[in-house]
Amino acid sequence: MDRTTLIAGNWKMHKTPDETEEFIREFSGTYEAAPEVEVLIIPPFTSLERAGKLIPGTGIGLGAQDLYFEEEGAYTGEVAPRMLLACGCSYALVGHSERRALFHEDDPTVNRKLLAALSAGLSPILCVGETLDEHRAGKVAEKITRQLSADLAGVGREDLKRVVIAYEPIWAIGTGETATPEEAQDTIRLIRAWIEEHYDAHAAEGIRILYGGSVKPGNAAALLSQPDIDGALVGGASLQPESFAQIARAALDR
Numbered sequence: 001m002d003r004t005t006l007i008a009g010n011w012k013m014h015k016t017p018d019e020t021e022e023f024i025r026e027f028s029g030t031y032e033a034a035p036e037v038e039v040l041i042i043p044p045f046t047s048l049e050r051a052g053k054l055i056p057g058t059g060i061g062l063g064a065q066d067l068y069f070e071e072e073g074a075y076t077g078e079v080a081p082r083m084l085l086a087c088g089c090s091y092a093l094v095g096h097s098e099r100r101a102l103f104h105e106d107d108p109t110v111n112r113k114l115l116a117a118l119s120a121g122l123s124p125i126l127c128v129g130e131t132l133d134e135h136r137a138g139k140v141a142e143k144i145t146r147q148l149s150a151d152l153a154g155v156g157r158e159d160l161k162r163v164v165i166a167y168e169p170i171w172a173i174g175t176g177e178t179a180t181p182e183e184a185q186d187t188i189r190l191i192r193a194w195i196e197e198h199y200d201a202h203a204a205e206g207i208r209i210l211y212g213g214s215v216k217p218g219n220a221a222a223l224l225s226q227p228d229i230d231g232a233l234v235g236g237a238s239l240q241p242e243s244f245a246q247i248a249r250a251a252l253d254r
């Protein structure tokens with residue numbers, strides 16, 4: 001298995017450009033980059049340009065939290081893929097549950113964003129996951145497979161190589177509750193099986209699938225020790241350089 005572990009920090013609506021700069025300096029002072037673990041920060045749009053200038057040589061990669069699917073034009077408030085590339089981004093989240101729930105993004109929109117990211121040369125990190133009600137009702141597989149078919153529509157085998165999937169049970173995001181490592185493993189295994197069924201075994205073996213939802217220094221090692229979990233999408237615990245570094249170190253020890 002040669003899937004490089006990916007530890008991505010989704011900062012959500014936190015940190016100004018100056019605070020971003022401070023984070024990068026502190027983090028790169030405390031964490032020693034290693035090729036086995038790819039570390040990514042995902043700051044707000046307003047910090048991307050500053051981050052993009054500071055990260056070369058630090059081993060830290062850069063991603064955006066969202067993007068728009070048009071190339072340019074009269075779309076007030078939106079940000080185009082090529083603007084993200086120009087700031088130094090190589091990744092973009094698409095379909096984060098907060099975008100879906102608070103900003104009414106539906107699957108067709110997520111799909112268009114994902115396709116736009118791919119055609120611009122960005123690697124999309126597609127977020128999928130079930131609500132607490134769906135979880136309790138035993139509808140995890142149904143929800144996830146529905147999201148995968150809609151959100152990955154029109155993505156060919158070659159482009160799929162650049163897609164990362166993040167499984168984030170919505171009830172575990174920002175709540176301090178995590179799926180158990182076994183539960184997370186089972187759902188991620190199911191996602192990999194879906195990829196095998198809809199693409200092929202090679203695609204399933206190669207695609208990176210992350211877990212997200214209250215990942216912390218204390219639970220990262222157990223989650224990352226699961227065979228199908230290829231990394232973590234970290235929210236709250238990615239805001240402090242030391243806790244994010246501890247999670248990245250846990251990935252190094254996998």
Ligand code: PGA
Nearest residue numbers: 173174213214234235236
């Ligand atoms: P959390 O957020 O780690 O704060 O639960 C994860 C996410 O939303 O990506």
